Amino acid sequence: MIEISGLQKSFGSKRVLNGLNMEVKPGEVYGFLGENGAGKSTTMNIVTGLLEKDGGEVRINGKDLSVMEEHPIGYLPESPEFFDYMTCRQYFAYIAAACSYEGDIRKRTEEVIRLIGLENAIDRKIKGFSRGMKQRIGIGCALYSGKDILILDEPTSALDPQGRAEVMQIILQLKEMGKTVILSTHILSDVERVADRVGILHNGVLQLEGNIAELLRANAGHEIMLETENLPADLIEKIAKSPFAISCNLTQHGGKVEIAEDFEEGNRALFRILAENKILVSSYQVVRPTLEQIYLKVVGAHAAAKGWN
């Protein structure tokens, strides 16, 4: 488990982390979100020991990180670079030395390479690898010593859809293996696909943290998508002026209605109007919000409160 409390970091006069509190549970994939400059990379660099913190505490499995002799976290930095004149096998032998790996290096290298799906490229020079393959090597390095906590910084950035899918597949495998993964990315659909919980960082503090399923559920059900036949203009106007409708984007053939807080009541009222006017509804769907909408709501609300919008 990673517990971060009151973490502070400034660069010159710019305060990047402003008392960050965060908790990552064992065996979960934690989506660490935030706009550019929010402090995600700074947090990860502190947790991986690349940066000194100004204040606060980072505890790993109950122990203070600053007094731990062996660093307990595997790290994949953003846009990782390698000694590209080496073959995949040679590079992992070097990584084995870096981790002071004491077991059978050949066997472990083959295991890791199998896990990241690069069996066919094991004796090829890294120089000719695609970005996706390089990201997979980076994940392999983070995994090599068998550490249970992995931090992956933008593992899918600048990858094509196939490369992204492959990396996501590896993260799902890591989850099955019981690894704890902190995943930082701007691709929110990826987070939604693999993460259990998310934390949204803004202005150096966590604005929202929670289970994705619960967050989606809590934000679900406020919009209805309808397909109709011959919806008259006066009826559209009536729906738009109804107290249950926050916004109404309907045409003759249907559209979207955003319902006020009491969704059940609003939903009933809308269908009552449609039924009274004998409007045939050919399809009906409660719009499920995406993580992106929740993210924009959190970051946007905060920005609006600050008077930025």
Next chain:
Amino acid sequence: MLQLKAGIKKEWLELCKTGRLLGILLIILGLSLFDPIMIRFLALLMEVFQDAPSMSSLEALSGVFGQQTALASYAADCVSTGMLVVFLLLMRTAGGEQKRRSVVIPLTLGFDRDAYLYAKFLVYPPLVFISVLLGVCTAYGTTLLLFTHQIGFVDILLPALALGVYFAMQVCLLLGCGCATGKAGIFVAILYLLHTILTTALGTLGWNRYNPFALYTFGSNFTSAPDLVDYSISIGLAVVVCFAAVLFSSLLFRKKKLV
């Protein structure tokens, strides 16, 4: 120890797979063939001109283009062209790896910073030292084929040693500055500063003949009998500069932020 071995293997792989080893050997050994041949060619030209009427004044000059000149010319080209090429070839390993961030993963995984750094110092300066010794020997062998024998093999050993140590010292400084700052280009500024400080300090003390940055003058001196004391002190000081480069770069690199 395991990490130091892995580091040395990595540096060796880098040398071989990127063609740097070939580049270093080509320039240092290539010059050792090129310079004697060039001097022999000039000597031949002089002989041709001597036969022409009113060219007898060149007669004395043609005697200059002998074995000693060929070896001194090799030493001078080695110090100028050879060293420039060696520096260009080693820029990436001296600081480029940090700039490209390829060291971040191994170092965050626990690769010891000293092992990473020492591996470089254990590979490149000795390699350049041996290459220069070989270069002087090759140049000597070439001159034996092309010129009248004037210098014995024993006589080239001390200048070769001086030249080799001078090269190794410069490579140590390049590695030290590059690794400590992450920018091999800073080497030029630091070298200029060091050269100025050391030359001024030794000059003030009247010890300029011991200046390690002037070792190349010993290295190109194949004409007069060497002063063993001056040689030894200069080489000793150069070795001290090498160790100082290792020590300072190690101290700075340990504290260096990688992000």
